[in-house]
Amino acid sequence: MNTASDRVFFFDTTLRDGEQSPGCTMHHDEKVRFAHQLALLGVDIIEAGFPIASDGDFTSVQTIAREVGSSATAPRIAALARCKAGDIEAAARAVAPAVKNRIHVFIASSDLHLEVKLRITRQQALDQAGEMVALAKSHAEDVEFSAEDATRSDIDFLTQLVTVAIQAGATTINLPDTVGYSTPSEYQRLFETIRARVPGSDKAIFSTHCHDDLGLAVINTVSGLLGGARQMEVSMHGIGERAGNAALEEVAAILQVRRDAYPFHSGLDLKQIGATSKALDQIISFAPSPNKAIVGKNAFAHASGIHQHGMLANPKTYEIMTPGHFGVIANTIVLGKHSGRRALEHRLKELGYNLNKEEIDETYTRFTALADRKKSIYDQDILGLLPQTTL
Ligand code: KIV
Ligand code: ZN
Numbered sequence: 001m002n003t004a005s006d007r008v009f010f011f012d013t014t015l016r017d018g019e020q021s022p023g024c025t026m027h028h029d030e031k032v033r034f035a036h037q038l039a040l041l042g043v044d045i046i047e048a049g050f051p052i053a054s055d056g057d058f059t060s061v062q063t064i065a066r067e068v069g070s071s072a073t074a075p076r077i078a079a080l081a082r083c084k085a086g087d088i089e090a091a092a093r094a095v096a097p098a099v100k101n102r103i104h105v106f107i108a109s110s111d112l113h114l115e116v117k118l119r120i121t122r123q124q125a126l127d128q129a130g131e132m133v134a135l136a137k138s139h140a141e142d143v144e145f146s147a148e149d150a151t152r153s154d155i156d157f158l159t160q161l162v163t164v165a166i167q168a169g170a171t172t173i174n175l176p177d178t179v180g181y182s183t184p185s186e187y188q189r190l191f192e193t194i195r196a197r198v199p200g201s202d203k204a205i206f207s208t209h210c211h212d213d214l215g216l217a218v219i220n221t222v223s224g225l226l227g228g229a230r231q232m233e234v235s236m237h238g239i240g241e242r243a244g245n246a247a248l249e250e251v252a253a254i255l256q257v258r259r260d261a262y263p264f265h266s267g268l269d270l271k272q273i274g275a276t277s278k279a280l281d282q283i284i285s286f287a288p289s290p291n292k293a294i295v296g297k298n299a300f301a302h303a304s305g306i307h308q309h310g311m312l313a314n315p316k317t318y319e320i321m322t323p324g325h326f327g328v329i330a331n332t333i334v335l336g337k338h339s340g341r342r343a344l345e346h347r348l349k350e351l352g353y354n355l356n357k358e359e360i361d362e363t364y365t366r367f368t369a370l371a372d373r374k375k376s377i378y379d380q381d382i383l384g385l386l387p388q389t390t391l
Contacts, residue, residue: 143169
């Protein structure tokens with residue numbers, strides 16, 4: 001069934017970029033539990049942390065590598081490292097217990113970052129990248145190289161940097177939109193240009209990594225696929241630095257619902273999205289906003305009479321996908337002051353009451369009066385509206 005489409009790889013960074021954001025700090029046990037859930041979801045790579053950052057991060061990555069990465073069918077376990085020998089050695093030790101592991105090495109590529117943050121020249125960045133990717137390669141077969149701030153970098157220099165990384169043994173090349181600045185067409189073109197210019201680029205997998213500062217992280221991610229990327233770095237609920245990363249569940253839904261526009265398939269078990277969202281809810285300090293696509297409380301809720309009528313006649317009238325497909329339990333028909341008679345009748349039937357026309361009319365009149373006064377109508381409220389004859 002999937003033969004006509006290309007396989008793409010989900011790289012989850014909830015435990016690294018996600019955990020770096022305010023309100024998302026996770027304890028050791030929470031990280032390990034969440035990584036087990038990511039394995040059930042079927043992500044290809046779990047970025048488990050940044051081992052040099054703290055002893056706690058090191059231990060969590062190591063435990064995840066040992067417990068979650070314990071078989072050939074488990075996700076690959078990755079750890080982040082700057083272009084520094086100490087970082088790379090710590091990352092290598094932390095991911096070593098996994099059957100499949102990866103060291104993810106990064107250095108900035110924009111002049112702004114090189115001059116102001118790292119205070120090094122372009123030549124020094126090229127030298128460090130070459131040496132440190134080679135060092136990572138001496139510890140792991142699978143090495144990812146990221147050119148931080150790639151989308152604000154000089155294209156000729158970026159071409160040189162990626163060339164050096166591939167020559168030194170990088171097997172995945174990530175071109176992050178670190179500050180969420182790029183547009184979809186620019187991001188697609190970036191992949192096309194770099195892949196066309198860099199010798200040996202056909203041997204590497206290219207990866208997207210998008211931030212949501214302009215609300216473009218998800219569309220930029222799928223645009224990167226159109227430009228030839230085959231790995232996407234995403235996080236559950238889109239948590240991550242500042243406005244966050246591309247939301248895994250939204251990218252997954254686009255690939256499912258709009259296969260015509262984005263002909264790619266992945267190894268995800270979409271039915272696990274609901275459980276993964278719940279697992280994250282229990283760990284971090286905030287839930288996704290109610291109108292958040294796929295996992296928000298209202299993502300599949302219908303409150304207006306016209307929409308409820310359509311939904312009851314045929315869900316396709318107002319839904320392009322079903323919550324069940326994503327393992328999401330949704331209260332699709334929400335009763336309130338915008339609801340119609342049919343929605344009320346439907347709920348009453350679900351509650352076991354088959355009323356005749358007069359009884360429905362009487363209940364509906366009371367219902368609209370109550371809904372004008374009360375924002376949320378619960379099943380108990382509805383039962384309290386039933387005429388005596390029905391009880
Ligand atoms: O946003 C970014 O550039 C990153 C890199 C470390 C991959 O998170
Ligand atoms: Zn990032």
